[in-house]
Amino acid sequence: MAKIGFVTARSASDGVGIGIRKSSRSVACAPGCVIALVLLFVAPSLLHAADRAPAADLPWFDWSKSWFALILLLVCGAVIVCTEMAKRGWSTYVRPIAGLAAIDDAVGRATEMGRPILYVPGIMDLDQIETVAGLTVLAHVARKAAEYDAVIEVPTSRSLVMTAAREALQGAYLAAGRPESFNEDRVYYVTDDQFGYVAYTCGWMAREKPAACFYLGKFFAESLLFAETGNSIGAIQLAGTAEAAQLPFFVAACDYTLIGEELFAASAYLSGEPQQLGTLKGQDFGKLLAGGLLIFGCLLATLAAVSPKNSLPARALSYYTNVVLDKGE
Amino acid sequence: MQSLLRNTVPALIAGIAGVVMIVAFFVPVAKPLQQLAEVWFTILAAMAFLIGGTNLFLHHAKKIAQQQAGWGFSAVTLVAFLGTTIVGLLKWGVPPAEKYPNVAWSGSYQEEGSALWWLYEYVMNPVIATMFALLAFYVASAAYRAFRAKNTEAMLLLGTAFIVLLGRTYAGTVMTSWVPDEYSALTFPGMTGVIMAIFTTAGQRAIMIGIALGIAAISLRIILGLDRSYLGADD
Numbered sequence: 001m002a003k004i005g006f007v008t009a010r011s012a013s014d015g016v017g018i019g020i021r022k023s024s025r026s027v028a029c030a031p032g033c034v035i036a037l038v039l040l041f042v043a044p045s046l047l048h049a050a051d052r053a054p055a056a057d058l059p060w061f062d063w064s065k066s067w068f069a070l071i072l073l074l075v076c077g078a079v080i081v082c083t084e085m086a087k088r089g090w091s092t093y094v095r096p097i098a099g100l101a102a103i104d105d106a107v108g109r110a111t112e113m114g115r116p117i118l119y120v121p122g123i124m125d126l127d128q129i130e131t132v133a134g135l136t137v138l139a140h141v142a143r144k145a146a147e148y149d150a151v152i153e154v155p156t157s158r159s160l161v162m163t164a165a166r167e168a169l170q171g172a173y174l175a176a177g178r179p180e181s182f183n184e185d186r187v188y189y190v191t192d193d194q195f196g197y198v199a200y201t202c203g204w205m206a207r208e209k210p211a212a213c214f215y216l217g218k219f220f221a222e223s224l225l226f227a228e229t230g231n232s233i234g235a236i237q238l239a240g241t242a243e244a245a246q247l248p249f250f251v252a253a254c255d256y257t258l259i260g261e262e263l264f265a266a267s268a269y270l271s272g273e274p275q276q277l278g279t280l281k282g283q284d285f286g287k288l289l290a291g292g293l294l295i296f297g298c299l300l301a302t303l304a305a306v307s308p309k310n311s312l313p314a315r316a317l318s319y320y321t322n323v324v325l326d327k328g329e
Numbered sequence: 330m331q332s333l334l335r336n337t338v339p340a341l342i343a344g345i346a347g348v349v350m351i352v353a354f355f356v357p358v359a360k361p362l363q364q365l366a367e368v369w370f371t372i373l374a375a376m377a378f379l380i381g382g383t384n385l386f387l388h389h390a391k392k393i394a395q396q397q398a399g400w401g402f403s404a405v406t407l408v409a410f411l412g413t414t415i416v417g418l419l420k421w422g423v424p425p426a427e428k429y430p431n432v433a434w435s436g437s438y439q440e441e442g443s444a445l446w447w448l449y450e451y452v453m454n455p456v457i458a459t460m461f462a463l464l465a466f467y468v469a470s471a472a473y474r475a476f477r478a479k480n481t482e483a484m485l486l487l488g489t490a491f492i493v494l495l496g497r498t499y500a501g502t503v504m505t506s507w508v509p510d511e512y513s514a515l516t517f518p519g520m521t522g523v524i525m526a527i528f529t530t531a532g533q534r535a536i537m538i539g540i541a542l543g544i545a546a547i548s549l550r551i552i553l554g555l556d557r558s559y560l561g562a563d564d
Contacts, residue, residue: 058357058358059357060356060357060358061355061356062355062356062357065354065355069355072351072545075542075545076545076549079545079546079549080549080553083553083555125374126370127370129544129547129548132547132551132559133547135558135559136547136556136558136559139558139559139561140558158374158377158381159374159377159378159379159380159381159382159384160373160374160377162377162380162381162384163377163380164559164560167559167560167561168558168559168560168561169561170561171558171560171561172561174561185388185391188384188385188388189380189381189382189384189385189388190385191385193453193457194457195456195457195460195461196456196457198460199456199460203402207398207399221461221464224464224467224468224471225460225463225464225467227471228467228470228471242540242543242544244533244536244537244540247536249471251475252471252472252474252475253471253474259536259539260536260537260539260540260543261539261540261542261543262543263543264540264543264544264546264547265543265546267547267550267556267558268546268547268550268556271556271558273555275555276550276555276556279546279547279549279550279555280546282546283542283543283545283546286542286545286546287538287539287542290538290542
């Protein structure tokens with residue numbers, strides 16, 4: 001595997017920047033370093049946690065959440081079983097997702113027009129799963145951009161996202177065999193402030209006129225500001241979020257929208273790996289389970305409605321809604 | 330060794346942290362471990378914030394130094410960034426706290442009347458409000474495109490939006506005030522209630538169920554180390 005070292009280099013694509021190159025200098029770090037790091041950081045943390053250990057009379061398991069645990073086990077079990085089956089050659093056909101199929105076209109269009117690509121990984125930090133999902137798609141888009149030698153710009157609203165996005169991009173350029181084209185100056189932190197970030201990004205869009213804009217992550221009120229600015233400059237736009245309230249805005253203003261679960265499936269879909277696609281099959285079992293629970297709940301509610309108060313169906317409905325579906329709270 | 334540090338160790342940390350968070354949700358005894366993971370995230374975020382601030386400064390300073398296109402905007406950004414930082418750190422105009430009247434800098438940096446408070450109140454807030462206000466115009470232009478009655482689906486969308494818009498305003502209530510109470514479901518507010526409570530809720534819940542399952546699947550992929558593309562380790 002190529003060894004990576006950071007150097008200041010003139011990037012092939014745009015001006016002076018911090019690039020990467022193959023370096024003959026290996027990282028002089030023995031397994032002892034790892035053990036030392038573990039002892040230095042993990043051991044004190046565990047001691048700290050032990051100090052704060054709760055009283056011994058606490059139950060080892062919160063039984064009020066047992067139904068939720070059972071449903072979680074069933075869904076996760078199905079995902080793991082499907083992954084294992086996919087490894088053994090089980091069919092992993094996934095319906096085509098138009099938005100993801102359009103990534104190649106969008107990157108190709110930007111390359112032909114000689115304009116940059118804008119990628120916005122949401123406005124929240126890495127503790128939000130949508131942000132992580134956005135970064136996984138970024139790696140695929142960046143790899144395509146590297147193959148086509150297109151310029152990709154990633155302004156971020158959180159500094160932790162910036163560092164993660166740089167890692168994802170660096171890996172993508174390396175995987176595409178063009179590590180010299182990676183310019184980390186294209187991935188930068190703007191501001192944590194929601195509308196400050198919007199003002200910068202929309203201003204950049206109006207000036208640089210990117211040919212393709214990707215908005216994949218967690219968005220709030222700024223979703224329409226991004227999408228409408230992108231629309232006004234004639235960019236091809238792909239958006240995806242799990243924020244149900246923002247989906248209508250993206251649908252109205254973008255060319256393609258990944259609705260909810262499609263954002264989370266995107267990385268597996270783009271990788272094309274049977275193992276990852278197998279997890280999507282496991283997800284389908286979860287949908288069947290949810291559908292079954294819905295139908296059972298409807299039947300129970302109908303039965304309870306036509307039965308007298310405190311009858312068995314009425315009590316069963318109360319248990320079903322308050323205990324089974326409500327995490328015991 | 331480098332692969333171990335760049336790919337395996339981060340994936341392992343992500344996997345362990347994920348398992349700890351799930352276990353702690355069901356096992357009360359494991360709560361301190363969950364809090365520990367959260368503390369570690371806060372520490373990392375704080376360190377990354379320093380990196381972010383440094384990156385912001387260097388990014389714009391480089392633009393100014395090389396006089397790249399739009400370097401004037403970078404100059405304004407740097408002046409605002411440095412000005413706010415200095416004013417905040419030096420607690421410019423902050424009166425001493427009531428508890429310690431003789432101790433300089435004992436007051437809160439957000440104290441009313443301080444320079445930082447003034448900047449936030451009279452510069453930052455109006456700018457944020459201006460950006461937010463732009464949304465009204467963007468909603469209008471997006472709605473115009475979405476509601477153009479070019480096919481059956483668009484006409485249905487237009488009709489539904491028309492009913493909901495009227496149902497949420499006083500005009501809609503006045504226009505159908507003559508409808509008898511027993512037919513209140515046929516008034517604009519009544520129809521709006523039915524659309525929002527039944528059709529919209531049904532659609533949103535279907536999306537929410539899909540999102541919940543999607544989160545479970547992607548979390549498992551990350552915990553099991555199947556998906557490492559976010560680490561730049563796709564291959």
